[in-house]
Amino acid sequence: MTDNPLNIEGAVCPVPLTHNEQIVMGHGSGGRMSHDLIRKTFLAAFDNSILRTGDDAAPLEIDGAELSVSVDAHVVTPLFFPGGDIGKLAVCGTVNDVAMLGARPLYLTAAFILEEGLPIEILQRVVDSMKSAADEAGVQIVAGDTKVVERGKADGLYVTTTGVGLRRAGQRVGGAEAKAGDVVILSGTIGDHGIAVLGARGELGFTSDIQSDVAPLNHLIEAMLDASPNIHVLRDPTRGGLATTLNEIAAQSKCGIMLNEDAIPVHPAVNAACEMLGFDPLYVANEGKLVAMVAKEDAERVLAAMRKTHYGEEAVIIGEVTAEPQSRVLLRIAIGTTRIVDMLAGEMLPRIC
Amino acid sequence: MTDNPLNIEGAVCPVPLTHNEQIVMGHGSGGRMSHDLIRKTFLAAFDNSILRTGDDAAPLEIDGAELSVSVDAHVVTPLFFPGGDIGKLAVCGTVNDVAMLGARPLYLTAAFILEEGLPIEILQRVVDSMKSAADEAGVQIVAGDTKVVERGKADGLYVTTTGVGLRRAGQRVGGAEAKAGDVVILSGTIGDHGIAVLGARGELGFTSDIQSDVAPLNHLIEAMLDASPNIHVLRDPTRGGLATTLNEIAAQSKCGIMLNEDAIPVHPAVNAACEMLGFDPLYVANEGKLVAMVAKEDAERVLAAMRKTHYGEEAVIIGEVTAEPQSRVLLRIAIGTTRIVDMLAGEMLPRIC
Numbered sequence: 001m002t003d004n005p006l007n008i009e010g011a012v013c014p015v016p017l018t019h020n021e022q023i024v025m026g027h028g029s030g031g032r033m034s035h036d037l038i039r040k041t042f043l044a045a046f047d048n049s050i051l052r053t054g055d056d057a058a059p060l061e062i063d064g065a066e067l068s069v070s071v072d073a074h075v076v077t078p079l080f081f082p083g084g085d086i087g088k089l090a091v092c093g094t095v096n097d098v099a100m101l102g103a104r105p106l107y108l109t110a111a112f113i114l115e116e117g118l119p120i121e122i123l124q125r126v127v128d129s130m131k132s133a134a135d136e137a138g139v140q141i142v143a144g145d146t147k148v149v150e151r152g153k154a155d156g157l158y159v160t161t162t163g164v165g166l167r168r169a170g171q172r173v174g175g176a177e178a179k180a181g182d183v184v185i186l187s188g189t190i191g192d193h194g195i196a197v198l199g200a201r202g203e204l205g206f207t208s209d210i211q212s213d214v215a216p217l218n219h220l221i222e223a224m225l226d227a228s229p230n231i232h233v234l235r236d237p238t239r240g241g242l243a244t245t246l247n248e249i250a251a252q253s254k255c256g257i258m259l260n261e262d263a264i265p266v267h268p269a270v271n272a273a274c275e276m277l278g279f280d281p282l283y284v285a286n287e288g289k290l291v292a293m294v295a296k297e298d299a300e301r302v303l304a305a306m307r308k309t310h311y312g313e314e315a316v317i318i319g320e321v322t323a324e325p326q327s328r329v330l331l332r333i334a335i336g337t338t339r340i341v342d343m344l345a346g347e348m349l350p351r352i353c
Numbered sequence: 354m355t356d357n358p359l360n361i362e363g364a365v366c367p368v369p370l371t372h373n374e375q376i377v378m379g380h381g382s383g384g385r386m387s388h389d390l391i392r393k394t395f396l397a398a399f400d401n402s403i404l405r406t407g408d409d410a411a412p413l414e415i416d417g418a419e420l421s422v423s424v425d426a427h428v429v430t431p432l433f434f435p436g437g438d439i440g441k442l443a444v445c446g447t448v449n450d451v452a453m454l455g456a457r458p459l460y461l462t463a464a465f466i467l468e469e470g471l472p473i474e475i476l477q478r479v480v481d482s483m484k485s486a487a488d489e490a491g492v493q494i495v496a497g498d499t500k501v502v503e504r505g506k507a508d509g510l511y512v513t514t515t516g517v518g519l520r521r522a523g524q525r526v527g528g529a530e531a532k533a534g535d536v537v538i539l540s541g542t543i544g545d546h547g548i549a550v551l552g553a554r555g556e557l558g559f560t561s562d563i564q565s566d567v568a569p570l571n572h573l574i575e576a577m578l579d580a581s582p583n584i585h586v587l588r589d590p591t592r593g594g595l596a597t598t599l600n601e602i603a604a605q606s607k608c609g610i611m612l613n614e615d616a617i618p619v620h621p622a623v624n625a626a627c628e629m630l631g632f633d634p635l636y637v638a639n640e641g642k643l644v645a646m647v648a649k650e651d652a653e654r655v656l657a658a659m660r661k662t663h664y665g666e667e668a669v670i671i672g673e674v675t676a677e678p679q680s681r682v683l684l685r686i687a688i689g690t691t692r693i694v695d696m697l698a699g700e701m702l703p704r705i706c
Binding site for chain 2: 021022023024025026027028034037038041042045046048050051057058060062063064065066067069070071072073074075106107109110111112113114115116117118119120121123124127128130131134140141142143144145146147148149150152153154155158160162164166350351353
């Protein structure tokens, strides 16, 4: 399932689900609770080798065409926030997931669940924003569906997008491909999206000019793949933040990841907001950033290519892939001092995407 | 968009949308209001040649592979009803839409929006039902997503499925392909699904044993395509019923359709329920039936092939395609007497799929 639920090794599973259990907000966090639900409920039932790959998109081969297919439901609240809205998010989120297999996104489908009473003007703004994001990404929206539910049975609107793209022949990119010695590259600052959405909810307690980073990253990825055939992993650290995403990759690739805290860029306003709210930016969602694991000898070339693109201007090296400790992410916080960075445990920021 | 929104010719559009307009339940009916919304809001923004084909699935060509892709959001209430549930519906609905382009459905994605407090046991039953339907159809669920919204912000669960299939080379099946002289075949009784769901809601005023017909029709379609290369149109008459579906096809193909009322099979219990409720079975949803427009010379061969399959046992000829009147469906109710059968105008049965 999307958001890497299948890295079974990384998940701790203290008790089996019982008949009394209910869905709680934490099941939508993208962290450990999401992984547990998906593993025990969805993967247990639907199990197949494609689903088991555990990437943000499914690698399919149909009639010789090597495809990348991904789906995301979008329930962000509020519908509009600084830097974006649910429509832009729905297009960019799926475009990015498709592209993270090293694929060129081509087509999207969009299914709307609309709440009775939603002003059509609001819907129109969301649709126009989707069109604009699709144009920037260079994808077409080719199929859709519209359902309406009664007042109170939705929250304005939800939109689910599915994307189809074409993978590059001969280039194998996926969460299980990280290799000891690879360099870890991050495309820019972390935490912007999560804090921007919190700000739009009035939950910061102060006004802020933090904008969501929501953006289509497929052109950035094209530039990276053009620069090097040795890009092993690409992933966007969305729900659960950079920490959760790196834990997923470490588990999939059975490797360790060592990060340098000083190297990880955080917007000062995001840092300030996180300090006030007691959040760690490593766990705050991004919607326009990617991490890449790249062969060391190609790292500078890839970095240079990234920095020539709009969404990769601030790309930096933040760490390296190690052989040990397997399935662990460590953060070097001072010379000779490291701490373990775990996956997001419970629920931190609901309805963030 | 799915459910044939794009047959522009068939839609009457009395007033443009204004800024004061809101979403109402009728926008989800699958009838004229749905078509108007989709045309003015979605198609106006996303316009492209693939979307404009107006079939239940999008015909895509990627790297030489001729694909059929379709999406449907599912919001049926209640979640469980005689003969099926939201999970079976979500798999069969999308499998069927993909297959209606003359394609073999291969893969599905599934995105869940879960309401906080939903018993996991309920989710498990839905997921198990999806697995069972996917197995019957012979498709794999290869990607997914899970979001959680607060209590009251959904109605238990919604699930959106997207399907990808491979079209048969050289066989052109679509809503615009009906030709004057074609025979109209219906695979069985109409109205079962809509009445079964109403019964599950306790809205019939009496108990009934009517079961939903929800079923995957892809194997039936394979048998039909094997029997004849001259199947021009395939479509499942879901929301809006047979009447709306045939109006869509008549508009897409710029032809007329003449039906024989006596030939259209309706389960006696469905007929009785419709009479009590003031419904016309022609407008009641089906989820396991199809209509086909077939070249006259092949009709008997196709019928024979259908009747050998489980879901086509009761297939019958219900009418023919005519050159005139263009974009109209007529019903012969007695020798020499016909009436116009229009598209569903407003909203009849909300949350039926």
